[in-house]
Amino acid sequence: MTATSKTVPASAATGVGKAGGPPTGKPGAGRPSPGRGKRPGTDHPLTPLLWLGPALLLIAGVVLWPVVEMVLTSVREVSRAGVIRGWAGLENFEALFDEPDLVPVLIRTLIWVVGVVGVTLLISLGLAQLLNARFPGRKLVRWAMIVPWAASVVMTAIVWRWILDFFHGMGNTILLDLGLIDAPRDWLGEPGLAWLWLMWVAVFVSLPFTTYVLLAGLQTIPGDVYEAAQVDGASRWRTYRTITLPLLKPAVLVATVINVINVFNSFPIIWAMTRGGPGHDTDTTTTFMFKLLRLDKEVGQSAAMAVLNFLMIVVMVLFYLKAVRWKEVD
């Protein structure tokens, strides 16, 4: 998902755009000690290709080919019908950088990622703690927590759009009945308000995956650590700050990086709720790219935007590899 997705894991995750979160962590937990598989003469040097071949083929055909195709398209002149007319050099990039909407969209993307991931993490830390405590009905509450992860992000975004509907939404009914507003408001019609609601929905769909990763992290902390703290007479908050949080750091790190990538790629929420409108006022780079492709039919420019997007993701992936300490994995 994404996610959640990934894998989730993620998202599946993904949560999140990718509702099934992506996987977390590094390979080889509990792998046999190095050298165990080195029985001389067991495998022909080409044998690995037999086992890995199908996977390599699929990755090359579905993931690497599009990367190449995308880069090629970004330096070509493509007609509105999608026919390639020739090389364009960097013209597509120049045209993209001349778009007056580009800079605001980039800034908004940054706010989107930092804001959504930050708030998600804060809430999830609390929720993980809550779901780790013992109380009657814990299983049911945990199950409820999964629902936004399993329910598609598209459907969740659509129901929020309906809740926030100006004329017929339940949101206005509830807020009027509670006396919090005097007159119904058009939540998704005003750019500033719409933006806040979009961010809220993005947090809402990211919570389950994040909470579960942190919950998994909490469960790896042995109970005797806490007993020792209790013997020392440490307060609950102090125990949390000096013991739980540091031990939770790896989980927080992984959750952060995966969320950053999922939220950055998140497309359906904005698309289903506002289509990035009014104008480009609630666009992020992904919806902007899609509009260039589908509405403006500027294929080359859209590809240039995609390359820019891709470069930003590469930077994030490098951070991810650092976070899971790839180099330390043998």
Add this chain to the structure above:
Amino acid sequence: MRAHPIRTAVIAALAWLVAFFVLAPYLYMFVTALKPRSEVFTFPQGYLPETWQWSNFVEVWDRIPLFEYLRNTLIIAGLSTVLAVAVALPAAYYTARRRFRGRRAFLLLVLVTQMFAPTALVIGIFREMKVLGLTDTYLALILTNAGFNLAFSIWILHAYFSSIPVELEEAALLDGCGRLAALAKVTLPLAVPGVITAVIFTFIAAWNEFIVALTLTTDADTQPLTVGITSFIGEYQVQWQYLFAASLVAVVPVVVLFAFIERYLVSGLTAGSIKG
């Protein structure tokens, strides 16, 4: 830790409140799906239907090509899952059991592809499928879903295979089993929880996939449910009651599926080694 009754009560109340807030949008989805048209388009919106229009769930099949959308989603998600797991199994097994040149490079490639969501590459995917003449086909969506979820399957299966002692297989080999028989009879059954997790995650990711399907399909013959349903929004007047009835048909099975693997979820995420 000590369980103080008042403390437990407060925690329980808080947790139940959270559960309610999380479920509320979906409850509202359900309530809207049961309202007659006249109650959907009123102001202010009523909390509960005055007339419970259960027939919406029957009529929706005529109003929207729901059967086609569901069929498409099932075919695409089902075959994507089969393909991804079938391809992931040998790769995960081999990298867990053997040391060979390029093993590290392969695992790095897997890790990196995991980070590239189809969203970022959608234009490349679109151009590729155009070249291959695969737009508006199941095959394009199946390959894409399988390819982008492959990494997770390899990852989780790799972790499971690694945790199964080699000695078990070696014992089977001594008993006269062939290499593949040992794999099929000893190792694979032990890795079943990993396979289940991989299957369900891939299936759900494919079930929920949106942007590639939105880009590559244009009509109800191949469009999955996610895209089909959203195409109804933005039209002159959205028939919300039908839209949500259809959404529930899609959402409920997946939620039930997810509830089944809840116990694998935490262990699966841990097996992915968050232990750091």
